[in-house]
Amino acid sequence: MIEHDDAQEPSGIIACGTRIFQEAVDAKTKTPKNKARRDARSARKLVSRRKMRRDNILNLLLQNNLLPKDAIERENIFTDNKSFDPYQLRKRALDEKLTPYELGRVLYHLCQRRGFQSNRKTKSKEDGDVITAITSLRQKMIDSKSRTLGEYLANQSIKRNRYTDRAMYQEEFEQIWQSQQKHYS
Numbered sequence: 744m745i746e747h748d749d750a751q752e753p754s755g756i757i758a759c760g761t762r763i764f765q766e767a768v769d770a771k772t773k774t775p776k777n778k779a780r781r782d783a784r785s786a787r788k789l790v791s792r793r794k795m796r797r798d799n800i801l802n803l804l805l806q807n808n809l810l811p812k813d814a815i816e817r818e819n820i821f822t823d824n825k826s827f828d829p830y831q832l833r834k835r836a837l838d839e840k841l842t843p844y845e846l847g848r849v850l851y852h853l854c855q856r857r858g859f860q861s862n863r864k865t866k867s868k869e870d871g872d873v874i875t876a877i878t879s880l881r882q883k884m885i886d887s888k889s890r891t892l893g894e895y896l897a898n899q900s901i902k903r904n905r906y907t908d909r910a911m912y913q914e915e916f917e918q919i920w921q922s923q924q925k926h927y928s
Contacts, residue, residue: 800854809847820848830902833893836919840926849893849919853912860909876906891915 748754769776804810811817820827829852832845841849863870880892889895892911896902 797851797854800851804847804851809843809850811844820844821851830893830897833891833915833919834897837890837894837922841923843927846923846927850916853916853919856907856912858907858909858912873906877908880905880907881911891918893919 745753746755746757767776768774775781801810805812810820827845827848829848832841832849833852835841836846836849884892884895887895887898889898891914892907893915
């Protein structure tokens, strides 16, 4: 916009197409205004990826006849904690031959509980607490002479609410794979 004097001659520029945006940070808390939206989107993505990963492994196990095709029969395997207790199966898988459905249950359970792996570039206090808990769990496994995490947890009354490391599950998978490979092609 151009300013004019009394004789209608241009005398200066008042504004030149500038826009003033409001600050994108909340003045009181100094947090970005879209943080809640971004956090909700991140949570949705996390849940979606977890479900997609479980669906992929389930389809792979079904294709290889490691789980029953019938949904009701498959649901019985997942809910029957006496004969298909995943922790006891993971322990047995190290030493004896499992049926195909038992092996499928073990592999699905390993997928569900695959452990913590941080992708952060910077360390936080929370990461330190997690790593301390994982180190403590590894020491307990050594003290109990357990070969794998599954074998250790099979002998514990409380199996959940522990920090575990992705490497623990990878090591256990390799040991189970080597043991079961003797029985299956």
